[in-house]
Amino acid sequence: MIRASLGLALLSLLTVLPAPVRGDDWLQFRHDATHSAVSQDKLHFPLKELWTWNTMGPNKHRPLYHSVIRKGWIYFTASEKQQRFLICANAKTGVVKWRQPLQAERLSFTVSDISGPAVTESGRVFVYDWVSITDKPTIKTLTDAIFSQAASLTCPEVLGAIDCFAVRTFDAMTGKEGSYFPMAAMGANGVLSRVSLLETPFGQEVAAVPPTMAGCPP
Amino acid sequence: MLNVPEYLGHPLIVNNALFALSASDLLFHWDPDVKWTMTRIHHPLPEIDRDISPTARFGGYPPAYAENGLVVADETTNRFLALITGKTQQQWHRDLTHSLGIPAVGGHLLYTGFGGPGGVSGIVALDAQNGEPQWKYAPKDPEPDPQVYQQILSPKSVEVPVIGQSDRMLTDRRTGRKIPALEIKGYSTQMVPVPVMQPYSTSPFQHWSNSGLVVTQENVYGEVNHTVVALNRIGGTLVWKYPIGPKDVITSIVATPEHLVFCISTASNGLREPVWSVERTKANRLVAVDLKEGKEVWSQAVPRPGNLALANGLLFFTDGALHVLGGTAETGDQNEIAQAAKAPTLGAETDSSGRPVESAVLSSPR
Numbered sequence: 001m002i003r004a005s006l007g008l009a010l011l012s013l014l015t016v017l018p019a020p021v022r023g024d025d026w027l028q029f030r031h032d033a034t035h036s037a038v039s040q041d042k043l044h045f046p047l048k049e050l051w052t053w054n055t056m057g058p059n060k061h062r063p064l065y066h067s068v069i070r071k072g073w074i075y076f077t078a079s080e081k082q083q084r085f086l087i088c089a090n091a092k093t094g095v096v097k098w099r100q101p102l103q104a105e106r107l108s109f110t111v112s113d114i115s116g117p118a119v120t121e122s123g124r125v126f127v128y129d130w131v132s133i134t135d136k137p138t139i140k141t142l143t144d145a146i147f148s149q150a151a152s153l154t155c156p157e158v159l160g161a162i163d164c165f166a167v168r169t170f171d172a173m174t175g176k177e178g179s180y181f182p183m184a185a186m187g188a189n190g191v192l193s194r195v196s197l198l199e200t201p202f203g204q205e206v207a208a209v210p211p212t213m214a215g216c217p218p
Numbered sequence: 219m220l221n222v223p224e225y226l227g228h229p230l231i232v233n234n235a236l237f238a239l240s241a242s243d244l245l246f247h248w249d250p251d252v253k254w255t256m257t258r259i260h261h262p263l264p265e266i267d268r269d270i271s272p273t274a275r276f277g278g279y280p281p282a283y284a285e286n287g288l289v290v291a292d293e294t295t296n297r298f299l300a301l302i303t304g305k306t307q308q309q310w311h312r313d314l315t316h317s318l319g320i321p322a323v324g325g326h327l328l329y330t331g332f333g334g335p336g337g338v339s340g341i342v343a344l345d346a347q348n349g350e351p352q353w354k355y356a357p358k359d360p361e362p363d364p365q366v367y368q369q370i371l372s373p374k375s376v377e378v379p380v381i382g383q384s385d386r387m388l389t390d391r392r393t394g395r396k397i398p399a400l401e402i403k404g405y406s407t408q409m410v411p412v413p414v415m416q417p418y419s420t421s422p423f424q425h426w427s428n429s430g431l432v433v434t435q436e437n438v439y440g441e442v443n444h445t446v447v448a449l450n451r452i453g454g455t456l457v458w459k460y461p462i463g464p465k466d467v468i469t470s471i472v473a474t475p476e477h478l479v480f481c482i483s484t485a486s487n488g489l490r491e492p493v494w495s496v497e498r499t500k501a502n503r504l505v506a507v508d509l510k511e512g513k514e515v516w517s518q519a520v521p522r523p524g525n526l527a528l529a530n531g532l533l534f535f536t537d538g539a540l541h542v543l544g545g546t547a548e549t550g551d552q553n554e555i556a557q558a559a560k561a562p563t564l565g566a567e568t569d570s571s572g573r574p575v576e577s578a579v580l581s582s583p584r
Contacts, residue, residue, distance in 0.1 A: 023530035029228040031527070033283035034323040036433045037472045039528035043479070044545030045506060045516040047533055053540040062538030065494055066228075069529035076540055091530055094542065109225035109241045111278035111426065114494050116536075118229040118236065124250065126229055126236050165225050167236060169250055179250050183224045 026069045028118040051094035053087075055079050057105050066116025070172055073097060075117045075125055079105055086117060086127045088175060098175030102168075104130035112165065123172035131166040131182055138162075142184050227278020230288070239281055239290055243274035245302065257306070259290065261298045263417075270372040272296070272416035277423035284323040284346040285309065291330075293318040293337070294422040299330070301346065310349035315362035317419065319428030319440075324451055327352060329431050329438050333360030335490040336467065337424040338441045341431070343454060353454030357443055364420045371411035380404045426492040429468040432478060434509070439478055441468040446480060448512060458512035465500075469493050469523040477506045477515065479533060483523035493523045493537065504535065504543075518543075 024040040031037050055064050057079030067076040074091040077084055084106070087099040107113040107130060117127040133139060142162055162184045169178040226238035226246055235249035248254040262271035274292040282289045287303035293314065300311035319331025319338065328346040333339030333356065340356025382403035387396045432439040437448045437457055444464060448457040462468070465488045471480040484500040485491070502523050506516040524537025535541040 024528075026527045026529040026534075028231045029280055030320065030322070030430055031472070033230060033232050034433065035280070035282045035320060035430065036322060036324065037430055038432060038434055039472070039474055041529060041531045042474050042476055043506065043528070043531060043533060045477075047504075047516065047518065047543040047545055050532070050542045050544050052542070055539060063494075064538055064540055065525050065536045067527055067534050067536055067540060069527065069532075069534065072530055074534065074540075074542075076536070078540075091532060091534075091542065092544070107225065109278065110492075110494060111227045111241070112225040115226075115228045115278075118231045120231055120234050122234060124234065126231070128226060128229075167226070167229075167248060181248050181250075181254060183226075183246075185254070185256075 023072070025071065025119075025121070026067075027121065028068060029066060029115070050092070053078060053089075053094065057084065058082060061106055063106070063113050064116075065114040068117055068119050070119045070121075070123070073172065075119055075172070077102065077116060077127060086125065086170060088125075088172070100170055100175055100177065102127065102129045103132065107165070119172055124178065125170045125172050127168050127170070129166050129168050129180075131164065131168075131180070133162040133164070133182060133184070134160070142182065225278070227276065228280040230281050230283065232283050237281055237288055239276040239279050241276065241278055243276060243292075245281075245288070245290060259292075259300070259302070261292060261296045261311070263296050266414065267374075270374045270412045270414050272370055272372055272414060274298075275418075275422070277426070279318075279423075279425055280320055282321040282323050282328070284328055285326065289321045289323070289328055289346075291318050291321070291425075293424060294419045295416055297419075299344075299349070301328075301349065309347070312344075312349045316360060317363045317421065317424035320425055320430040322431040322433045322438075324433035324435075324438070327451070329433060329440075331428055331431065331440055331442070332356075333363065335421060335424060336427045336429070336441075338428065338443065338468075340442055341438060341440050341447075341449060341454075343438070343451075355442060355447065355449050355454050355456070363424075365417040366420055367415045368418050369413050370416050372414045373409040374412045375407050376410050377405040378408045380406055427467070427469075427490045429471045429480065432471055432473040434473065437509075439471060439473065439509075441471065441480075446471070446478070446507075446512070448478075448509075460507055460512045460514075464488075467523075470525040472526045472528050473509060474528060476509055478509050478512075479504065479506045479526060479528070481505075481520070481523055481526060481535070493525060496523050499523060502537075504533075 055062055055078035061079055064076055064078050067074050069091050072091050073088050075088050077086055082105055084102045085099045086102060088097045112128050117125050119125045139162055164182045164184040166180050166182045168180040225241045230237040238246050243258045245257045245259055259274055261274055262268045275294045276292055279291050287301040287309055290302055291299040297314035298311050299314055301309040303309045316333040317337045321330045326346050328344045331337040331341050339360035340354060342354045343352040345352055379402045381400050383398040384401040386399040388399045390397055429441050436451055438451050439448050444462050446460040450457060462482055466482050466484050467490050469481045469483050481504055483502045486498040486500050502520045504518050504520055507514050522537040524535050527534040533543040
């Protein structure tokens with residue numbers, strides 16, 4: 001009860017915080033899809049530090065190497081104890097608007113781990129995570145896709161869970177979770193069609209080649 | 219338990235869709251609630267069976283958007299740079315002999331650093347429509363980055379006959395017994411590991427420690443051979459240069475309409491490393507120079523090397539932690555800013571809208 005009341009009080013506090021001033025957004029790695037790395041907003045020197053966010057997960061894990069900004073709100077991932085969060089805060093003050101827990105505190109491939117979130121102009125935040133899928137309808141959807149790619153193989157195992165890297169989405173303003181994409185959708189062991197970039201006597205071509213791997217789930 | 223070991227590098231947003239290259243050879247595209255595609259991109263070695271020629275290794279290379287396509291590159295195995303314009307279409311690709319930095323695009327030109335550690339031995343401009351080089355700035359024309367050959371096992375799919383008993387009977391000559399003959403009942407696909415040699419850079423994935431480029435209407439800015447240079451965007455001529463020390467590296471570079479801002483890090487061991495793996499440095503500082511002439515206007519020491527972003531007149535510096543810097547005009551209400559110190563607690567209590575991922579809508583795999 002106390003916790004609920006506190007939550008409501010803080011929620012009402014958030015509603016009276018001033019909306020950040022709109023400027024040029026930095027929506028993704030290197031600013032935009034062309035990686036221009038140019039903001040239309042000027043800086044007024046000298047600069048001084050306005051606020052900081054320190055983060056430290058287990059084993060001194062510090063994955064905070066990228067942030068993105070939309071409509072005056074900053075989005076980044078940070079660890080706290082055993083948990084990693086996607087955080088939305090006022091870019092000018094650091095006051096948190098919302099934050100969402102992520103399942104994996106650390107992602108094994110470092111570039112995935114340090115890649116910050118990215119946000120669309122329309123307000124969808126993408127963030128990388130690792131998910132454990134245990135609900136049966138989802139597993140069936142995924143396994144049907146997996147085994148349809150290896151039709152000649154038989155896989156006697158019944159999967160109880162699928163663990164995989166995933167792209168998750170959140171609403172930039174509310175933090176409400178949207179759809180997510182599990183990489184297991186690609187199939188067992190990553191069975192996918194390939195295209196080859198070829199040099200031929202007649203120029204460059206693209207050709208299909210057999211999948212890189214196929215087989216039953218390990 | 220099914221475990222799918224596939225990871226993505228820096229996301230690229232084009233309209234509402236996300237694109238990314240994986241650690242391996244995957245190009246991923248997802249437009250939520252609309253469609254998704256995944257394609258493995260292959261650059262076969264010459265004179266090797268295309269089926270078993272080793273797969274690419276993107277290492278999470280950050281793709282850029284150009285000419286209605288995606289700039290992708292493998293700078294580590296059978297190196298290439300390509301413009302992919304559809305699930306199975308390329309506009310062009312070029313074989314490479316050098317490491318690459320982070321690509322950037324301005325108009326019809328594609329720019330990238332290339333050569334040596336961090337891909338900062340030079341900057342090259344290519345016509346994004348056909349991949350033809352337009353100009354190159356490389357004061358010391360770099361040698362090709364060395365590769366070694368390593369043996370890997372490449373899977374080859376083969377059709378294996380399935381043998382079973384037929385209706386036809388044979389007689390054993392020794393015993394006179396009748397036994398059923400064997401026949402091919404069908405075929406199954408199996409994967410056979412085939413040893414194959416793969417070229418692999420002795421220093422792979424140099425885009426990890428590249429500082430990126432800045433592309434304005436007039437110029438391209440970037441790190442080349444221990445200088446920060448401004449090059450004319452169309453012709454590649456040198457506009458100005460800002461020298462840095464022999465052990466200094468630029469870890470990130472960004473710009474406003476008036477200033478170029480970058481982070482200079484002096485490596486203790488003289489080696490160039492990605493910012494996330496740097497353990498010891500002698501000194502690190504943020505520097506701003508005038509965009510037109512390269513004159514230093516501001517500098518500030520920072521504890522570690524990191525990456526930069528700019529928005530709303532603020533500078534965002536991430537070095538494992540987040541530091542937000544602004545001028546006096548952006549300082550704002552100190553009471554408001556003071557709340558930032560309490561932000562983690564405040565944020566935790568406002569987390570009321572999340573759903574566990576198990577119950578999230580799985581909208582894409584149809």
